[in-house]
Amino acid sequence: MLDYLVSIILTAGIYAIFALGLNLQWGYAGLLNFGHVAFMAIGAYVTVLLSMNGIPIFLAVLAGMILAGAAGASLGVATLRLREDYLAIVTIGFSEILRFVLLNWSSLTRGSFGLFGYPRPFQDLVGIRDYNLFLAGLVIAVLLMVYALLEALARSPWGRVLKSIRDDEAVAVSLGKNAFSYKVQAIALGSAIAALSGSLLAFYLQYINPNNFQPVETFYAWIMVILGGSGNNRGTILGALLLWGFFSTTRFMEGYLSFSPSASSAARMILIGLILIGLMMFRPQGLLGRKEELSIGR
């Protein structure tokens, strides 16, 4: 029972952190990041590769966050002066290219064999037996910290400017705010948060492989954010729990259906696609969405 609870906390918690990064970009700033998974992959790979080479884990995690933030900012700089959908095209392209590079740069990443046997934080102190319990505590602590940071930012002048740019960029600009710079900051911070969730995912899985970072992962985060209502951090966390529930229920159902493994994962993906379509057609504001926070339904 405890193991079960720990696995819920680990999976849903890590994905909640991942989705909170997207909520900052989309919910607060109205930025269309369709390649969020790329920044999670950067976090995971940088953390693992650096710590395998003797860099202290804390510094390795930080390096991943900085690199992901810089990558996000550069994609933003290239596209944010143009119509908003160029960011979507470029980020989704970036996430595919990055996965390609990770698959093919075998001397560094061991390609599709993946990386394993890397150090995890406080592994010697905690021991293998209770490690997941410890990691669940760590994930909760990080989740609370990220949540508190984002809530504080939302109430700060910075967050209010960001939302005003989302709602009406011309007004914010006419008041002398540099909208472009605020957007680049939001995308950099959101990408760094995704990298942090990537490091935690690597600690949990003990094995990373480029195929952990398929484009569809990005849209899990979108579903979490939209289900919970864009711009609502608590809603995003709820969305993560709901999506986790969906995955565990469908896995449970699989026991009763005689599908081949590839067909059952494809069937689950069809459901994910239909959820996205249904949400957009019938409930773009999500479950907890507030109309005034809504930037998707306009």
Added chain:
Amino acid sequence: MMEQLIANGIIYGCIIALAAIGLSLAYRILNFANFAHGEFLTLGAYFALFFAASLDLGFPAACFLAIAATAAFGVALDLLAWRPMRSSGASRTAIMILSIGLSIAIRNALIIFFRPDALRFPLPVSRGMSIYGMSITPLQIEVVLIASAAMLLVHALLSRTALGKSMRALADNPDLARISGINVDRVIRCTWAVSMGLAALAGIMYGLITHLNPNMGWSIILPMFAAAILGGIGNAYGAMAGGLIIGISQEISTAFLPAEYKIAVSFLIMIAVLLFRPRGLMGGG
């Protein structure tokens, strides 16, 4: 060696160009980036395979039927999804996310119906001929000829017919088009039919020169967007030129870089265009 790469680039570029024309037209007239366009290529290719295998028709007839079926699917999708979204005043973002959902659903439905493995069209293997030191198959020459003919047809459609005129009017100014008596819904449905028919043709040709798998269209969505952006969104002629440039650059890059990275070339070209010439080579909006 270089001639061979350029020849390969022209063949691949023709396919990207056909796909990019449809993507670009839909982008301009419907005003959103359609992330499901790759799946429309895949769908066209699998329809052709299905008709060729299950009906007693020649392969060309099966291809025509597949193009018609994909275009009809496009009209049905407009009635079921895109039009309700338009009339409810949904944002561009919501429509783009819907297109992502559609892409995921179609790709995985094809995995269930046809299995994830690579398949081939039931055609004899085309043997390569040596032309000026390049190895080219008759099939590849047919692909280039058919693509050129399709592009000429698009040109005729846009410049000579009333439908083409309405499409351009709608792209330039939707409100003006509406009050001047153009039936907007009808023009949009025709745009989908043209866009998806071209996608199906591109998908069949891509399947002919490589093979079919449920991921085939998604795997070239990036070059398609790069070609559409390079040519200037909404500019069909730009998309043709963009497709050829992207195709040739990707193939030439394999002389210097491992072939796995050729898709990154279109990404870099796209970023460079967005940074330095966001309206594309041929203007557009």
